[in-house]
């Protein structure tokens with residue numbers, strides 16, 4: 001329970017369905033940050049007390065630093081754009097918290113994620129998109145395995161957010177309003193570069209900005225200030241609108257190009273994960289979402305062995321970004337996904 005509407009509503013629904021519910025809140029990051037802090041712990045405590053259920057607070061600061069924050073900074077230092085929510089789900093929410101729930105003799109761990117889990121006739125657990133496409137979080141859960149899915153309940157899978165809000169109100173849940181969770185809950189809005197610099201000062205390194213012909217069109221203060229597809233804040237004034245096309249770590253160069261230059265048709269993935277535990281044979285035709293806010297595009301996924309795969313889209317895609325996840329969907333189901341290593 002994060003103290004927000006979704007997990008509070010999920011807990012209340014399970015209480016209403018007759019489950020014996022225990023609230024579990026991870027204190028993940030420093031106080032004063034926008035989430036996962038002591039203020040959230042306090043919010044969750046209030047809801048539990050209202051529902052008359054036990055509430056446990058677990059200290060997850062060490063694992064959060066080791067598995068989410070440090071790799072996040074390392075990725076930026078390597079010229080990539082990381083996706084910390086995916087790691088947080090794998091290691092903290094559905095790793096560390098599952099272990100704690102097992103220690104408390106729980107039969108399930110429930111969260112307020114918008115996604116579905118279903119055991120089907122093949123005996124496997126399947127991860128499904130949420131019914132509310134605006135809230136669907138299945139993209140962030142694509143690295144879950146069978147053991148984790150067997151232990152999970154997602155009570156909000158079939159509900160649109162307005163219904164969850166209405167239910168919380170009707171049920172009288174004492175929820176202190178706050179904004180929807182942001183991707184970077186541990187960093188103050190607009191302070192990403194400073195955060196990375198504070199934790200790894202070596203990222204501040206002057207370099208050049210190159211146009212598609214290799215001309216120097218500007219200078220920068222570190223690759224961590226850029227992400228592929230970025231348009232503004234380039235500090236250059238050219239006749240044409242320019243986007244970041246590639247971050248060249250080796251030469252500390254930011255390559256920019258007009259929009260057509262940032263459209264690419266293929267990308268190489270590593271650490272590909274399959275929810276079923278079995279890699280499909282040969283080639284897979286499916287929809288691939290190369291970032292969270294993407295509708296998915298038809299592609300062929302070819303397996304290259306050793307957890308690697310190549311994705312070839314039917315149509316060029318904008319800003320295939322190293323460090324982001326490409327997630328495979330078929331008929332509303334998440335099959336798995338991998339990290340984008342390189343686009344071409």
Ligand SMILES: Nc1ncnc2c1ncn2[C@@H]1O[C@H](COP(=O)(O)OP(=O)(O)OP(=O)(O)O)[C@@H](O)[C@H]1O
Nearest residue numbers: 001002004005006007024025026036111112113181
């Ligand atoms: N600090 C935490 N401790 C325990 N569980 C958490 C914590 N933060 C998030 N969760 C769980 O993960 C789910 C998804 O987290 P996310 O950050 O996407 O929250 P959200 O959609 O804003 O939900 P909420 O309204 O519950 O905050 C939450 O609904 C909650 O069940």
